[in-house]
Amino acid sequence: MFLDRLRIPIVQAPLAGGPSTPELTAAVLEAGAFGFLAAGYKSVEDVAVDIAALRRLTDAPYGLNIFVPDAEVDPDVFADYLTEIAAEAYRHGVTLGKPRHDDDSFAAKLDLAVAERVPVVSFTFGCPDAATIERLHRAGSEVWVTVTDPLEADDAGTGGADVLIAQGIEAGGHRGSFVDRDDREDYGLLALLQLLTARVDLPLVATGGIGTGAAVAAVLAAGARAAQLGTAFLRCPEAGTSVAHREVLMGSGRTRLTRAFTGRSARGIENRFMTEHSTAPVAYPQIHHATAALRRAGRVAGDPDVVNLWAGQAYPLAHDRPAADLVATLSHELAGALTTAARLAGDLAPG
């Protein structure tokens, strides 16, 4: 089990969609924590380039995150929404992208992971089938699956996952739900960890709104083996986070869940686009492709009002600092937090 050998129980989240770079992941790995490269949204060739770049920077074991494809939805589901947002695109001098369904080159990315014998392969938006997990195991890879509720945890456990990444509602970016639907409970991280600990026997990595070493200590106390942080790394100089995104991360806007940018529920800092398009349908990745040019235009023009400003609820606690400094600070805070908690617990008999 890879987690058994992790010196610092901190994991850098994949951060697909721009912030992920080999430099960021290498810095985290070299600092003694664990880190993921993001395969999501990239071509297989670009992912291979990232892996090669990472290998030049460090020989530490690393992770690769792959998106599990969503089922295709009927174009009727999103036709009205496209009409609604077309005017936005026009005002920004771009046209909407083709709202195509694709699988983000799932099979080819799996082939790459197997060929590269990636030490840890994590999945978001679902659990791959048993044959895929078995194939990764044969290649020497450990399989981590993102879950957001106890039912997904059951499925991932049955499916053969080695580790569950338990994602709370506080998390920035996409919810990792297997299916994006409104009739499932939105668990806060601490409640989710307790429910999963009582239910499944797999090691848990906690993620969602963790921005301090105190919160890392908290999730370890709640039963996780490590804490995965995403937003905390967005302002590192090694990250590929856009300038428009970085500037809003220094502000104080509230975050909320939205489907406006991608057709899948994700948490970001509220901006005009989110507010004005609050009834976006579930249609991923069609809406993602439709809005891609518009979001790019916003980033280029420095107009954050049409950019997906992914951020978790603890984003105001993030700072501009190198990833190695962040890891060192977090592990220092973590140790201090556990000492303080032990003092508060006083002379209670250990369980």
Place this chain on the structure above:
Amino acid sequence: MFLDRLRIPIVQAPLAGGPSTPELTAAVLEAGAFGFLAAGYKSVEDVAVDIAALRRLTDAPYGLNIFVPDAEVDPDVFADYLTEIAAEAYRHGVTLGKPRHDDDSFAAKLDLAVAERVPVVSFTFGCPDAATIERLHRAGSEVWVTVTDPLEADDAGTGGADVLIAQGIEAGGHRGSFVDRDDREDYGLLALLQLLTARVDLPLVATGGIGTGAAVAAVLAAGARAAQLGTAFLRCPEAGTSVAHREVLMGSGRTRLTRAFTGRSARGIENRFMTEHSTAPVAYPQIHHATAALRRAGRVAGDPDVVNLWAGQAYPLAHDRPAADLVATLSHELAGALTTAARLAGDLAPG
């Protein structure tokens, strides 16, 4: 500071609306934790009776929770909603209650708290004015104020609160927000604790979805001085929880936020009434009074579909057991969780 003398860093939440009893609070206090009586919804005379009953059972310091009155809303806001739910009442052989505004005898309950020199007075739905807090301080009371976001924490700090009860979105029952509105962020507990720790200098008591000693350990690590648990106590034999409520707490329904029963956002286990009346307005306590007879009829008839089944997200982890056993189990688990976390953190340098 009262928290400095607390042997077990666990607080039993007030549990207004039925579950609160002097027997429950006395059992918790005698077990070495802290507990609140609920003044909410009761007459001043009944609160005085509860305090006298508690005093006969234990001389340990205790708390009393008081609701801060909401501003009155225009009856136009809830007229349509009353029409919508009148048919429900009719089907259950009752009529809707008068949707009156009241202040839950706020002034008289404060007078009682002062006269009784209640050791800790906590507030929900707002922060009392400075003169009120000063008066309680002169009577020897400590003042704890429930907050759900950093802005409320600022206000409570400025207002003179001694301790903040930080309530996460996971919590069962009413959100303690000063004003119930949709444009404030719904923080998960762990994110909220980090943000408040960085912002205010007051001691924090954490609440929301805490059902195990591991979660108590987690909130201590995250910077809280104690954990307040509500749902965990609902199935204790000493609690006044209705049979209909207890039965649903043994099931596996999902929880969500609703205003359907009271006109104020609260978390409960989903039932037909919540599902069918999902657009209830913000109008508290008018809707509370309107639905009171209907909810009572549901409890009497054992029909949980019209009862407010308040529960936090960790409710499946609650059990039928005496409050003293629960406190002992939680403190045992707490100590064990901190030991485990310290082992995972290994030889990291303390911060």
